[in-house]
Amino acid sequence: MVVFEIIDNSDKQKHLLGYLFYFERSKRFFTELLAEYDEWTCPFIFSGFVKKGIYNIGSEWSRKFVEQRIVPPDRQNLGMILRDNNLKEYDEYRLLVLSEGRCAQDELSVLKINENALVPEITERLNKKVQDLLPLAGNKLLIFFKDGRQAIFDCGKHLKTDRRFLKVLSDPDIFNNVHVTPGGNGIEWGKERCVPAEDLYSLSKKATVTYQQMLAFLKTRTIDTTEAATILDCSRQYVGQLAKQGKLTPVHVESNNSLFLRSDLESECK
Secondary structure, eight states: OOEEEEEEESSSEEEEEEEEEETTTTEEEEEOTTTTTOOOTGGGHHHHHHHHTEEEEEHHHHHHHHHHOOOTOOOOTTHHHHHHTTSSSSHHHHHHHHHHHTTTTSSEEEEEEEEGOOOOOHHHHTTTSSEEEEETTTTEEEEEESSSSSSEEHHHHHSOOGGGGHHHHHHHHHHHOOOEEEGGOOOOOTTEEEEEEHHHHSSEEEEEOOHHHHHHHHHHHHEEHHHHHHHSOOOOHHHHHHHHTSSSSSSSOOSSSSEEEEHHHHHHHO
């Protein structure tokens, strides 16, 4: 995970507006805006969200924000620009780092920082992201949040009016194929059908995990070294290297095999 500050440079006293998060494995961006700003002072592309009191921006609109601040892929002299910056191919992340997110439309900049420099408001918000989940009968999800809370989210109740989720709610195989988005920013059945972590946290009901649910969790949410290598499209040896580097945390280790949580690969937090 790479973190950028979104800075307003419109006056001598620079203002921190929020943070842009980039997850390298999935090449997806997410945004967290500070709640002290309104729709007139936040980045214009996010004003509609802020007007509704939404300060966590999903990957689709976060990517659009980035696209506004870098060289477009259809630029006539793109090849020359890439060569001048030692880029072999179009890379949104690297172009953002090079440009610092500056463009002629506003006075904003996007600067890479250490993730330990996050302000407390955002750190607290990140603690309420999704750690892992378990699909249950009746279109319900048992969700584990990063702050230790565990709760039941009733998808049938809260998603039934959204046409995007009709197939999800009517087909158990599709429903069970739910994933945690990078950084635990929510859950998704494909990028076009997402539920933000903030909605899950506020709409779910606190739950006590039963023994049967925990057994089901271990059965469906743990994978071995071979499965991890398949997901990451790498060798078993490289999975072992990631574990030694602390980028993957095995829950059980044997001489020639290890067990990992599927969410450790999905979340990309390390």
